[in-house]
Amino acid sequence: MAGYLATAFACVLTLLLSVSSAAGLDREVAPVRIAYSATADTFGDLYLPTGSDGDLPVVVLIHGGGWAQKSNLEYAGAWAKTLTPYGIAVWNIEYRRVGGQGGWPTTLSDTVAATNALAGVVQERASGRLDLSRVHIAGYSAGGQLAAWVASRSQQGADAPEPELTVPVRSATIMAGVFDMTLAATAGKDRFVRNLLGGMPVDHPDRYRIASPIEHLPTDLPVTAIHGLGDKVVSIEQSRRYTRAARAAGDAVDLIELPGVGHGDFGNPTTNAWAITKQAIIDHVNAS
Secondary structure, three states: OHHHHHHHHHHHHHHHHHHHHHOOOOOOOOOEEEEOOOOOOOEEEEEOOOOOOOOEEEEEEEOOOOOEOOOOHHHHHHHHHHHHHHOOEEEEEOOOOEOOOOOOOHHHHHHHHHHHHHHOHHHHHOOOOEEEEEEEEEEEOHHHHHHHHHHOHHHOOOOOOOOOOOOOOOOEEEEOOOOOHHHHHOOOOOHHHHHHHOOOOOOOHHHHHHHOHHHOOOOOOOEEEEEEOOOOOOOOHHHHHHHHHHHHOOOOEEEEEEOOOOHHHHHOOOOHHHHHHHHHHHHHHHHO
């Protein structure tokens, strides 16, 4: 009887582990925390697929939270763990934020510096296993603005804040992103945008222009914008306007509108909103 129960328990445990892995919720993946600068909040968590040998595509993941100090990268780790079972390395980055040592232009600069670090300290800690010709970027809400901004960095003018992007990005997947900072601050009455840029568009027109991904087209990259029709925080018009402008400029942009999905639904890795986002990321990676 004891032997039967042990066998039955083992079978159930194997089934549960198998279902967990298939769902992309492998809790065995533990990140490696890596500093990409000497200042506070300039680090990231690197997630590597279990048993990986090398030539790993990388997704740079940027969390949201209104560019504010109160939010951090911890919740985005759950997203990262759903991607590693597909043979994808994830660089979940932190950056200096408003209320801490961030703000204009530091917050934007940090995201580029973190991406560039893939070719330095991050690759070293990964023992050379990262394929830096297959780097993709994804972000949510404020992190969506940052991801789209990094993706457009090579198209920006000389007045863009340093550093330049030295690790090329192959695609961008943006969840409920802010693409037009002027639209957000005016029609959207977004105080977080005002806090990041230090005032209204009339006060800092150059900052708003530089920080708005919609102003830096074409990116010559495939972009997928995903937005909930029930979003009460970031208007879906942000993604619609960006898609129209990017397509007019010649970019390949897909817009996925999700009925009944609100802004916060993306934050839960078990929702359909994240499942669709995850598949979009995987599709970009597989196409590279």
